[in-house]
Amino acid sequence: MKTLTKPGRISIVIVMLFLATLWLFPLWRIDLRAPQYPGGLSMQIWLNDIKGDVPIINGLNHYIGMQEINKKDFREFIFLPAAILLFILFGFLVLLLKKKIYYYIWSALFIGIACFSFYDFYMWEYNYGHHLNPHAPIRVPGMSYQPPLLGYKKLLNFEVLSQPDIAGWFFIGTGILLVSMTIYEWKKNKK
Amino acid sequence: MKKIFFPLCLVAAVAFVQSCKMKNTASAVIGDADSKVYVAPGKYDEYYNFVSGGFNGQVSVYGLPSGRLLKLIPVFAVFPENGYGYSEETKAMLNTTNGQIPWDDQHHLDLSQTNGEQDGRWLFANANNTPRIARIDLKTFKTVEILQIPNSAGNHSSPFITENTEYVVAGTRFSVPLGTEDVPISSFKQNFHSTASFISVDKSSGNMSIAFQIVLPGMNLDLSHGGKGPSHDWFFFSSYNTEQAYTLLEVNASQKDKDYIVAVNWKKAEEYAKAGKGKKVAADYAHNIYDESKQTATSVIEHEVLLLDPKDCPDMVYMIPCPKSPHGCDLDPSGEYIVGSGKLAALIPVFSFSKMIKAIGSKQFEGDFQGIPIIKYEAALYGEVQKPGLGPLHTEFDDKGNAYTSMFLSSEVVKWSLKDLKVLDRAPTYYSVGHLMIPGGDTRKPGGKYLVAYNKITKDRFLPTGPELAQSAQLYDISGDKMQLLLDYPTIGEPHYAQACLASLIKDQQVKYYDINKNGNEFVTMGEKKTNVVRKGNRVDVYMTAIRSHLVPDNIEGVFVGDDIYFHVTNLEQDWDIPHGFAIKNNPNAELLVMPGETVTLKFTPQKQGIYPFYCTDFCSALHQEMSGYLRVSPKGSNTPLKFGTGDIADASTQK
Structure with a gap:
């Protein structure tokens, strides 16, 4: 089995540092703006929490029958930190064993976690925007309120902008780094 | 033809004379006034302007330079609009020793200061009719404390403060007997007194408490201001009716050529109070506090005050003769000059604090007023502003060494130089200006941009609204050599004195809502x-x-x-x-x-x-x-x- 290059080993440390930011900064942010909210409303999604103007957003959403956002309803806030923590621990293992094959497996694992996270986030948004209380005071025929996964959307009187926050960029950076280092290791392997 | 020529000329001449008219008042605005007061949508005013409400008992808040009304703060009058004085939580705010009084006459305001500069913490307001002082919190714009003043009536020379808000004062306009004795009105000279109350203000909570009351002869204390810098330890009150009239005051209180500026050394008074020179007497008064954490007001009746008699406390009070029935009693930003505005006088006397201290040192007295030494007029005088106008009432200062005095009778603001006491400019007001106000104009650090005149008579300034009209105010640009009229706007109630501070001083400390978890x-x-x-x-x-x-x-x-x-x-x-x-x-x-x-x-x-x-x-x-x-x-x-x-x-x- 081929041994991991030095840049490859350094990248493991960088990835672990990148992922540590998930405990320090929010992953994602959704900003809302409407005429009567000149300062805007903002919601930050963390690895294990949801913060910002959540009570205000909940208060507004009850008109159109959207469910309340409650931290305790998210199983993700338990298994996502656990998954990332395990992933970091695997990193130490890869660093110790110094084998390319483990690096490839490790990278694939991350891509798996990332894909599942985005799928899960999308599905939550879909449910959140589509499963409406049929007794809601305001019902707009054919209207659903799914927030965008990434980018801008207009929902009734609100403009919604969804984008990565600080830790989200590090998360994306991790993915890019792992993919490009895998390619790098693969090419070195052939020589 | 020639015969008719001369009579025709005569007719033409008469017609010409008849077509002459008095100058009208609509055309005083010149230049770019509109752009100077235009605050574009979404932009903020530069100043908060707190304006006394007079007979509405409230305080109104305007933005300057736009003159837009931002808020009405209920203080001494019930306010059904938000339940102030009606809700169980606020009923106690208007409690007095005579039960709940739903109204008062609110004349003057003073913003709290630290080192002679506005600190954006509290606004003090007086009630003239039933003597009281209120404190308004500038984080919530709520009245949070009202203290009743015993042994007083007509709480007019109030609520002016010392440089570090150590004290807020209350002075008697309508002398009354102390205590509850039943005496004939004609025994004014023997039994009636004015008092100067010094109310201490707690540095952190702002809570007020009457430290001592200085008992003065029966007369009318009109306005007052605290010393600054070198005159820090002193407080100055204007007085009228030193004739001690008790009937038909308009004649009987206007007889003497000079009344007095009453100079009080409050540091000395403080020492006397501490040394036990005062006399504790029974006096009931209400003390109402709104507790922010409990969101509830409570009213406590206090039973005692400390009186200081100048007879027992030498070097505490002096009189400076001042022509004639002075109203304003204003100190310049340096604290050296004391301007007395004798409302019936044809000049404005300017006294010098350092000369006054020298005169006291060398005992340049000209007798006494019921035991209080009277300093010789010339010994304390710095100079007189000659022919300033008619009916000088009140003076404020800018940052360039100029003073501005309101002229009630000649309806104008007169700008003069403190250095040589020469009149520099005049601007008409519409009509009969009472107080005027420059942001920070009574502090050590006055602004130099705006002046507002608060007028007593409105007449034709706005669209007529039946016999009862709004009051009128005018905003002037005072940044140049000449005062420039910028804006005419209606005000509510009857504004007397006002205060203004830079918006940046208090804008960002505003409470947006209360934390329910701390309710x-x-x-x-x-x-x-x-x-x-x-x-x-x-x-x-x-x-x-x-x-x-x-x-x-x-x-x-x-x-x-x-x-x-x-x-x-x-x-x-x-x-x-x-x-x-x-x-x-x-x-x-x-x-x-x-x-x-x-x-x-x-x-x-x-x-x-x-x-x-x-x-x-x-x-x-x-x-x-x-x-x-x-x-x-x-x-x-x-x-x-x-x-x-x-x-x-x-x-x-x-x-x-």
Whole structure:
């Protein structure tokens, strides 16, 4: 089995540092703006929490029958930190064993976690925007309120902008780094 | 033809004379005035301008330079609009030794200072009629304290403060006998006194307490101002009616050529008070405090004050002769010059603090006024502003060494130089200006941009509105050599003195809503699950919540005619500018405005059986019109069970 290059080993440390930011900064942010909210409303999604103007957003959403956002309803806030923590621990293992094959497996694992996270986030948004209380005071025929996964959307009187926050960029950076280092290791392997 | 020529010329000449008219007052605005007062949509004014409400008992807040009304702060008058003085929480604010007094005459304001500069903490306001001083918190724009002043009447030379807000003063305009003795009015000279009360202000809480009252001869103390810098230890009051008239004052109090500026060494007074030179006497007065954490006001009746008699306290009070019935008593930013504005005088005397101290040192006195030494006029005089105008009332200062005096009779603002006492400029006001105001114009650090004249007579300035008109104010640009009239705008109540500070001083400290978790109101309802209706005898406490867009409970039954119902409404919202209102039909009481996170209580004692709808009065949301409920009031002695809730729909088949 081929041994991991030095840049490859350094990248493991960088990835672990990148992922540590998930405990320090929010992953994602959704900003809302409407005429009567000149300062805007903002919601930050963390690895294990949801913060910002959540009570205000909940208060507004009850008109159109959207469910309340409650931290305790998210199983993700338990298994996502656990998954990332395990992933970091695997990193130490890869660093110790110094084998390319483990690096490839490790990278694939991350891509798996990332894909599942985005799928899960999308599905939550879909449910959140589509499963409406049929007794809601305001019902707009054919209207659903799914927030965008990434980018801008207009929902009734609100403009919604969804984008990565600080830790989200590090998360994306991790993915890019792992993919490009895998390619790098693969090419070195052939020589 | 020639014969007719001369008479024709005569007719033409007469016609020409008749076409001459008095100058009119509409054309005084020149230049780019409009752009200087235009505050574009979405932009803010540069200054908060706090304006006394006079006979409306309130304080109004304007933005400058736009002259836009931002808020009315209820202080000494009940305010049904938001329930001030009506809600159970605020009733105590207007309590006095004579019960709740729903009105007063609010004349002067002073912003708290540190080292002679505005610090943006509190605004003090006086009540002239029933002597009181109020403190308004500049984080909430709420009246948080009202202190009644005993041994006084006509609390006019008030609420002016010392440089570090050590004291706020209250001076008597209408001398009265001390205590409760029944004496003839004609015994004025023997029995009537004015008092200068020094009220200490706690450095951190702001709470006021009467430290001592200096007993002065019977006369009318008019206005006052504290010393600055070198004159820090002193306070100066203008006086009139030193003739000691008690009837037809307009004649009998205008006889002497000179009245006095009363100079009080408050540091010395403080020492005398500490040394036990004073006399504790019985005097009842109310002290009302609004506790922010409990969101509730309490009123305590105090029973004692400390009196200081100048006879027992030498070197504490001096008189400086001042022509004639002075109104304003104003200190320049350096604290050296004391300007007395004798409203019936044809000049403005300017006294020098350092000369006054020298005169006291070398005993340059010209007798005494009921035992208080009178300093020789010339010994304290710095100079006189000659022919300033008619009816000088009040003087403020800019940052360039100039003074501005309002002229009531000649309806103008006169700018003069402190250095050589020469008149530099005059600007007409519309009409009969009382007080004027420069932002920080009575502090060590005055502004140099704007001056506002608060006029007593309005006449034709705005569209007529029947016999009762708004008051009028004019804004001037004073940044140049010449004063420039910028704006004419109506004001409410009757503004007397005013204050203004840079918006940046207090804008960012504004409370946006109350944290519901810190709501310490005894009757708070923490969430809809805690809502309740509790009966104790004929007292019914309704623990109600309000959140967009429903009240809980919104159906209440089992209440009877004659019950005292207390609606404790808690606004559960935690967002800026989402107040809810509360009112109930046929309630001989006001409504409530409940701010987010706040609990307020409205009492209702129904006199008749019936169904009483109640509802939110503040348009809070798209479903505001739905935010309502019903109270069923059953006849006394009936057995309707106590029942309450929201969203419970009865089975129709069980209804009769």
